[in-house]
Amino acid sequence: MLDCKHNTELLSQSYDRPITLRERIAMRMHLLMCRGCRNFEKQLAFIRKATRELPRKL
Amino acid sequence: MSDIIPDALHEHRSYLIRYAMLQLRDPDLAEDVVQETLVAAIEGRAKFSAQSAPRTWLVGILKHKIMDLLRKRAREPQLDVAEGEDENELVDALFKQNGHWADPPRTWNAPEQSLENAHFWNVFEQCNQRMPLNTARAFMMREFMDMSTDEICQELGISTTNCWVILHRARLALRECLDLNWFGNAR
Incomplete structure (x- = not known):
């Protein structure tokens, strides 16, 4: 079973490389049960969006 | 013209x-x-x-x-060896020995509205400044200059795995800094 530390690593890597089906299922299973990681997942998406908007905000 | x-x-x-x-x-x-x-x-x-x-x-x-x-x-030798140690400290502080969050992330209130707030962008830039130099560089190559992970590894002369680790630490650090300094989840 994936713990939070490894789950956050995978969530982060999903932005940097293609994630395998097995990894994706493990992440989804973990996220179903873990509110902290669900918040983290949303916040990662927000951080990406914000950083990509940064050039327009300078 | x-x-x-x-x-x-x-x-x-x-x-x-x-x-x-x-x-x-x-x-x-x-x-x-x-x-x-x-x-x-x-x-x-x-x-x-x-x-x-x-x-x-x-x-x-x-x-x-x-x-x-x-x-x-x-291509020049890097001198800031201590950098990696600092970053491990962050990961150790965020997670318990058993791999669970020491303090699980809480909801961020109306993050989309922050994007319209000039003060948010100041905080964002400051959080960026606080990251260790090489971490911030790799992260900005990825997210700001929109380079692929492969390109970044190649340019920085580091392994792909190392690249993922650095990018992940950058996101953890940035998330933590925004959480504390903007979204008001100070502990």
Whole structure:
């Protein structure tokens, strides 16, 4: 079973490389049960969006 | 075409400096690459197509200049060994021994609205500044300059796995900093 530390690593890597089906299922299973990681997942998406908007905000 | 006369270039200068600073975090280096960019822009202005906005065109040149610089630097020996240790401390602080969150992330209130708030962007830039230099550089190459992980590894001369680790730490650090300093989840 994936713990939070490894789950956050995978969530982060999903932005940097293609994630395998097995990894994706493990992440989804973990996220179903873990509110902290669900918040983290949303916040990662927000951080990406914000950083990509940064050039327009300078 | 009339946009790309030398006087007009200076209007874009401060923007370019801020852009370069975000990636390089060194005023002298930022100054150098922007200077090179402006020179290249003046020399190459015949190639400027009226279809693109002058700023977009200048940023395109600037990105190349930044890349050249980072590439040169990647070949130089790195002295900041302590950096990696600091970053491990962050991960150790965030997670317990059993791999669970020490303090699970809480909801962020109305993050989309933050994007419209000028003060948010100050905090965001400050959080960026607080990241260790090489972490911030890799992160900004990925997210700000929109380079692929492979390109970043190659340019920085590091392994793919190391690249993922660095990018992950950057996101953890940035998340933590925004959480504490903007979304008000101070502990």
